[in-house]
Amino acid sequence: MGGALFSISSALLFVVFVSLSRNVDGKIVQNGGTCDLFEGNWVWDNSYPLYHSSQCPFFEDQFNCERNGRPDKDFMKYKWQPTGCKLPRFNGVEFMRKLKGKRLMFVGDSLSLNQWQSLTCLLHVALPQAKHISYTKDGLSNFTFPEYDVSLLFLRNTFLVDIVSEPRGRVLRLDSISASKIWGGMDVVIFDSWHWWLHSGRKQPWDWVVYGNTTVKDLDRMTAYEKALNTWAKYIDSNVDSTKTQVFFQGVSPDHAGGPGSSEKGCEGQTKPLTSPGSPHPAEHVLEKVLKGMSKHVNLLNITRLSQLRIDGHPSIYGRFKGQKTNDCTHWCLSGVPDIWNEILYAMLA
Ligand SMILES: *[C@@H]1O[C@H](CO)[C@@H](O)[C@H](O)[C@H]1NC(C)=O
Ligand SMILES: *[C@@H]1O[C@H](CO)[C@@H](O)[C@H](O)[C@H]1NC(C)=O
Numbered sequence: 256m257g258g259a260l261f262s263i264s265s266a267l268l269f270v271v272f273v274s275l276s277r278n279v280d281g282k283i284v285q286n287g288g289t290c291d292l293f294e295g296n297w298v299w300d301n302s303y304p305l306y307h308s309s310q311c312p313f314f315e316d317q318f319n320c321e322r323n324g325r326p327d328k329d330f331m332k333y334k335w336q337p338t339g340c341k342l343p344r345f346n347g348v349e350f351m352r353k354l355k356g357k358r359l360m361f362v363g364d365s366l367s368l369n370q371w372q373s374l375t376c377l378l379h380v381a382l383p384q385a386k387h388i389s390y391t392k393d394g395l396s397n398f399t400f401p402e403y404d405v406s407l408l409f410l411r412n413t414f415l416v417d418i419v420s421e422p423r424g425r426v427l428r429l430d431s432i433s434a435s436k437i438w439g440g441m442d443v444v445i446f447d448s449w450h451w452w453l454h455s456g457r458k459q460p461w462d463w464v465v466y467g468n469t470t471v472k473d474l475d476r477m478t479a480y481e482k483a484l485n486t487w488a489k490y491i492d493s494n495v496d497s498t499k500t501q502v503f504f505q506g507v508s509p510d511h512a513g514g515p516g517s518s519e520k521g522c523e524g525q526t527k528p529l530t531s532p533g534s535p536h537p538a539e540h541v542l543e544k545v546l547k548g549m550s551k552h553v554n555l556l557n558i559t560r561l562s563q564l565r566i567d568g569h570p571s572i573y574g575r576f577k578g579q580k581t582n583d584c585t586h587w588c589l590s591g592v593p594d595i596w597n598e599i600l601y602a603m604l605a
């Protein structure tokens with residue numbers, strides 16, 4: 256009798272668990288059907304945002320649109336509505352239950368930083384009593400909740416592959432990936448890389464590019480990006496233990512710079528999402544091709560299309576960079592779009 260009750264209740268638990276959280280590559284099972292989390296639209300929801308930036312004094316200025324004077328607020332009030340199911344609302348307590356005793360690391364550029372800051376704030380606001388310790392050292396930021404034994408880390412590593420100083424200058428090494436020493440032991444790792452591959456002129460941080468026995472001043476950036484991603488993929492395939500480490504890749508985050516010579520509208524003055532995302536992003540194809548060729552499973556946080564719609568979500572003229580005002584159509588205001596990326600991450604975490 257007790258045994259029968261036990262198995263009925265564990266079967267029920269199993270069903271509840273499955274219906275909330277089982278997923279493969281952004282597919283979520285809800286009420287018996289599968290649903291693609293990345294296919295959907297933005298809907299106005301008065302219960303958003305999930306926090307206000309004033310609750311998170313540790314935010315970087317560059318994302319703090321409210322503090323920088325942005326007057327309109329509607330951009331904070333959209334939630335993502337997948338076509339075939341509901342995206343579960345972010346639940347900090349449940350997130351901590353999934354992550355207890357674990358270390359989660361974002362590895363990448365300032366778009367990674369954008370998502371890491373959103374996640375630290377979502378959790379801080381959900382668990383106001385929980386103490387946190389936070390510091391940045393040698394390019395590694397660490398935000399730890401000691402009571403939960405959970406660390407959320409951010410490693411700034413814009414190319415994923417190495418860039419080193421040599422007597423002949425700064426060398427970008429497309430087939431060397433030594434930062435893997437730092438992220439190698441994590442329980443959850445979320446990578447991103449794209450924007451820095453476009454930098455040229457004074458913003459380009461290398462003098463030489465090396466791959467195999469070849470040294471060049473420069474090469475087609477999309478080709479360089481693909482070579483670097485393949486180096487990363489090979490490393491993951493041969494070194495990551497999928498039973499211990501869950502690997503994610505943040506899809507290419509689109510910008511809305513517009514401006515002279517561009518057919519796109521710029522983000523300045525935009526207060527509403529677009530109704531159509533426009534053409535697919537070229538870098539997205541490269542990333543998808545590399546991920547498809549891998550033997551290990553990597554979860555693509557496929558945020559490109561849904562973020563392309565959010566022309567209203569950037570800091571725009573309320574951007575800041577190193578204390579200076581700037582027109583930023585690349586990063587995202589917090590609260591805002593990266594909170595939704597984290598709701599999707601929350602839904603996909605095993
Ligand atoms: C990413 O999402 C878009 C929009 O739903 C879809 O067209 C594309 O195929 C997805 N990519 C992958 C790799 O699933
Ligand atoms: C992060 O900080 C916590 C608390 O100070 C510390 O215990 C942990 O070792 C740090 N993690 C890393 C990867 O540095």
Ligand SMILES: *[C@@H]1O[C@H](CO)[C@@H](O)[C@H](O)[C@H]1NC(C)=O
Nearest residue numbers: 429430465466467468469470
């Ligand atoms: C690179 O150079 C080394 C030493 O000269 C040589 O043994 C190797 O075959 C070369 N590799 C490629 C891919 O050309």
